[in-house]
Amino acid sequence: MKKELTIGLFGFGVVGQGLHQVISQTKGIKASIKKIVIKHADKNRTLPKQHFTTEANDVLYDPDINVIVELIDDAQAAFTIVKQALKNGKDVVTANKKMLAENLQEIYELQKITGKSVLYEGSVCGSIPIIRNLEEYYDNDLITSIEGIFNGSTNYILTKIFEEKKSYASALAKAQELGFAESNPDLDVLGFDPKFKLIIAIAHTFGIFVKPEHVINLGIANITDTDVRFARENGFTIKLIARAFKQGGKIYGFVAPQLVSQQHTLFSVRNEFNAVQVEGAFAEKQLFVGKGAGSFPTASAVLSDISALNYHYQYEYKKRTQGAVPEFSNALQVEALVSFEKGKGITKDSFEHFQEGYAWQGQEILRGFIALEKLAAISKQPGISILLAPDARLNPIKIKQEAEAII
Amino acid sequence: MKKELTIGLFGFGVVGQGLHQVISQTKGIKASIKKIVIKHADKNRTLPKQHFTTEANDVLYDPDINVIVELIDDAQAAFTIVKQALKNGKDVVTANKKMLAENLQEIYELQKITGKSVLYEGSVCGSIPIIRNLEEYYDNDLITSIEGIFNGSTNYILTKIFEEKKSYASALAKAQELGFAESNPDLDVLGFDPKFKLIIAIAHTFGIFVKPEHVINLGIANITDTDVRFARENGFTIKLIARAFKQGGKIYGFVAPQLVSQQHTLFSVRNEFNAVQVEGAFAEKQLFVGKGAGSFPTASAVLSDISALNYHYQYEYKKRTQGAVPEFSNALQVEALVSFEKGKGITKDSFEHFQEGYAWQGQEILRGFIALEKLAAISKQPGISILLAPDARLNPIKIKQEAEAII
Numbered sequence: 001m002k003k004e005l006t007i008g009l010f011g012f013g014v015v016g017q018g019l020h021q022v023i024s025q026t027k028g029i030k031a032s033i034k035k036i037v038i039k040h041a042d043k044n045r046t047l048p049k050q051h052f053t054t055e056a057n058d059v060l061y062d063p064d065i066n067v068i069v070e071l072i073d074d075a076q077a078a079f080t081i082v083k084q085a086l087k088n089g090k091d092v093v094t095a096n097k098k099m100l101a102e103n104l105q106e107i108y109e110l111q112k113i114t115g116k117s118v119l120y121e122g123s124v125c126g127s128i129p130i131i132r133n134l135e136e137y138y139d140n141d142l143i144t145s146i147e148g149i150f151n152g153s154t155n156y157i158l159t160k161i162f163e164e165k166k167s168y169a170s171a172l173a174k175a176q177e178l179g180f181a182e183s184n185p186d187l188d189v190l191g192f193d194p195k196f197k198l199i200i201a202i203a204h205t206f207g208i209f210v211k212p213e214h215v216i217n218l219g220i221a222n223i224t225d226t227d228v229r230f231a232r233e234n235g236f237t238i239k240l241i242a243r244a245f246k247q248g249g250k251i252y253g254f255v256a257p258q259l260v261s262q263q264h265t266l267f268s269v270r271n272e273f274n275a276v277q278v279e280g281a282f283a284e285k286q287l288f289v290g291k292g293a294g295s296f297p298t299a300s301a302v303l304s305d306i307s308a309l310n311y312h313y314q315y316e317y318k319k320r321t322q323g324a325v326p327e328f329s330n331a332l333q334v335e336a337l338v339s340f341e342k343g344k345g346i347t348k349d350s351f352e353h354f355q356e357g358y359a360w361q362g363q364e365i366l367r368g369f370i371a372l373e374k375l376a377a378i379s380k381q382p383g384i385s386i387l388l389a390p391d392a393r394l395n396p397i398k399i400k401q402e403a404e405a406i407i
Numbered sequence: 408m409k410k411e412l413t414i415g416l417f418g419f420g421v422v423g424q425g426l427h428q429v430i431s432q433t434k435g436i437k438a439s440i441k442k443i444v445i446k447h448a449d450k451n452r453t454l455p456k457q458h459f460t461t462e463a464n465d466v467l468y469d470p471d472i473n474v475i476v477e478l479i480d481d482a483q484a485a486f487t488i489v490k491q492a493l494k495n496g497k498d499v500v501t502a503n504k505k506m507l508a509e510n511l512q513e514i515y516e517l518q519k520i521t522g523k524s525v526l527y528e529g530s531v532c533g534s535i536p537i538i539r540n541l542e543e544y545y546d547n548d549l550i551t552s553i554e555g556i557f558n559g560s561t562n563y564i565l566t567k568i569f570e571e572k573k574s575y576a577s578a579l580a581k582a583q584e585l586g587f588a589e590s591n592p593d594l595d596v597l598g599f600d601p602k603f604k605l606i607i608a609i610a611h612t613f614g615i616f617v618k619p620e621h622v623i624n625l626g627i628a629n630i631t632d633t634d635v636r637f638a639r640e641n642g643f644t645i646k647l648i649a650r651a652f653k654q655g656g657k658i659y660g661f662v663a664p665q666l667v668s669q670q671h672t673l674f675s676v677r678n679e680f681n682a683v684q685v686e687g688a689f690a691e692k693q694l695f696v697g698k699g700a701g702s703f704p705t706a707s708a709v710l711s712d713i714s715a716l717n718y719h720y721q722y723e724y725k726k727r728t729q730g731a732v733p734e735f736s737n738a739l740q741v742e743a744l745v746s747f748e749k750g751k752g753i754t755k756d757s758f759e760h761f762q763e764g765y766a767w768q769g770q771e772i773l774r775g776f777i778a779l780e781k782l783a784a785i786s787k788q789p790g791i792s793i794l795l796a797p798d799a800r801l802n803p804i805k806i807k808q809e810a811e812a813i814i
Binding site: 018026027028127128129132133136137139142268280283284285296297304307321322323 | 425429432433434435534535536539540543544545546549675687688689690691692693694695696697698703704706707708710711714715725728729730
């Protein structure tokens with residue numbers, strides 16, 4: 001039986017406005033937005049005043065409203081809204097990856113206690129239906145790894161830098177102008193945004209909840225012009241890649257920029273597009289590509305969640321109930337290139353297995369296998385930039401195996 | 408509530424054997440194969456004799472068996488099995504695209520009458536979860552087009568011809584050896600197999616049932632060495648592309664080989680991989696890539712269907728209930744290259760809008776907009792090969808618009 005949905009919407013930014021438009025243009029969906037909660041009553045809006053309120057409780061305690069759609073920036077405020085909505089017997093749709101990544105276990109438990117549903121397809125890779133596919137379609141396949149480009153604005157920036165020889169600053173400004181970058185660009189360029197998404201994906205891929213502070217994220221903010229020239233002259237591009245994989249009963253996962261050759265699946269994923277590659281024992285490699293940013297792509301994911309609530313859909317976190325739940329670990333060595341102004345960085349002693357060093361255009365570039373946690377520490381030193389080595393060592397299982405072989 | 412599944416399996420070829428192995432290795436699935444119906448009792452099998460029977464009614468009338476999984480080659484026999492299974496109150500999982508394409512409307516109606524479910528994810532593009540995503544995830548988005556590489560064995564053949572300079576015959580033999588080609592290769596190389604899949608996809612994309620005889624399929628069997636050289640020297644590859652799109656309230660769809668440039672999304676889809684690109688009003692372009700052939704990828708799709716039956720899943724053919732159901736039409740002009748031995752083919756009068764003609768290595772190549780039905784008629788003349796023009800005109804909406812502009 002189809003359930004009639006009456007929505008209380010929090011936030012009326014690009015995605016909120018996109019959603020309003022998409023709902024009004026879509027046949028077959030039994031849903032209407034009753035009230036929109038906004039922060040600033042005095043801003044100019046595209047809808048008449050009576051649609052809005054600044055009082056959260058106007059919708060959280062409205063018995064007519066059975067679905068809360070939460071599309072605000074503030075993760076802490078969003079979590080308060082989600083908790084109250086569930087306690088008040090309302091289903092929730094949200095696209096707030098930071099809030100989800102920080103509170104996923106509690107949200108999971110609140111769903112079990114209240115029997116209400118929290119859906120969040122729009123939080124991971126915009127329009128790509130990755131959570132739904134992990135939950136429903138790959139519910140039985142033994143997934144070994146998930147990796148991809150999880151952030152549209154950094155991919156847009158890197159594409160512009162490589163294809164149009166734009167500077168980092170002007171590419172970032174353009175991404176913000178087009179609405180691809182978050183209100184705080186640090187979340188994107190330092191790799192936090194893709195990390196939040198990775199954490200959500202890990203829950204539905206491997207059945208574990210990992211806290212953001214346990215997952216390492218290296219961003220693109222330190223990438224230098226020299227790095228870009230080095231990549232270009234060697235036929236590579238740079239992509240910010242999120243990945244997680246299972247090996248020996250443990251789950252490994254991190255976000256880092258990486259040299260990517262033309263043969264690599266992710267090479268041709270350009271601009272604001274996102275991509276997710278799932279590898280399973282039986283389905284083998286599955287690639288999903290779609291727009292990861294922008295109002296309509298995200299709104300379409302939010303709408304699909306709303307539509308699923310019409311049919312009382314709930315995530316089951318099926319991977320949690322299939323055998324022993326694995327542990328998360330950072331005990332991993334990765335093959336990386338560390339570059340810095342000659343003499344002002346690290347020495348080859350930092351590597352578990354040093355491969356080679358070059359001097360190139362006033363820079364020193366050291367390459368080898370290095371412990372992931374050490375790499376994270378080094379990345380905080382000023383003037384140091386880090387890129388994972390290209391392709392061959394991309395395969396996370398190989399990285400691990402080769403690293404082990406070396407010790 | 409999870410439903411305990413007892414399966415009667417028809418067919419024990421590559422996919423059937425793959426399925427048996429996948430079920431036995433997968434945790435969390437509540438399903439067991441009780442009996443396998445085979446045609447030849449005397450063949451050597453990988454399982455003990457008591458698993459098999461040659462009597463269809465042994466499983467169709469076994470009250471313990473609540474799911475029939477049909478994985479045989481013969482479309483007519485398969486349809487008889489499906490009908491009887493539904494009438495006997497059993498759910499069905501099948502990967503038989505020919506049977507489905509020929510009988511989809513009747514199968515749809517039988518599901519409504521019996522209340523039983525027929526699932527067939529494995530029938531379209533192997534491991535790619537395209538039907539499920541069209542049904543569930545894109546149930547509300549206004550999809551304008553679907554296109555892709557729907558046949559693994561021809562894609563494998565074309566890849567080998569282009570990348571390894573193999574002859575057509577040796578590439579076909581290799582595809583058959585690897586189990587990518589159907590028992591009757593004509594189904595693949597003449598474009599029937601991708602057409603059957605396209606018809607199934609059309610039902611879930613646009614909500615209409617089209618008969619195979621109404622959809623035009625041009626294959627790769629007539630492609631000559633000259634075509635391949637011509638493509639290669641101009642920086643193209645050739646892909647067999649299935650597509651359908653909606654325009655002006657009508658649905659157009661066909662299968663044809665096409666010149667594809669490096670910038671095209673489908674260029675890098677190689678070997679036995681399939682790809683589907685869905686374009687919607689809000690989600691915009693979504694690309695799915697995965698293995699389209701082979702025992703495990705197809706078995707994994709079949710298993711996902713079986714697993715969905717655990718939760719009483721049924722297709723709802725939602726697009727049929729959302730507004731007016733559109734009509735299928737072949738009244739379309741396409742931009743094509745027609746080549747043949749000098750003087751032994753057609754003249755430029757066959758084109759609605761003739762663009763240019765070249766003489767090249769003893770061949771004559773004519774290029775222009777031509778009516779799709781005329782192109783199909785010409786393709787039956789011996790010694791004529793047909794390729795759709797590259798990229799720019801690939802976009803089916805553009806094809807139509809430009810064609811209209813020309814008239």
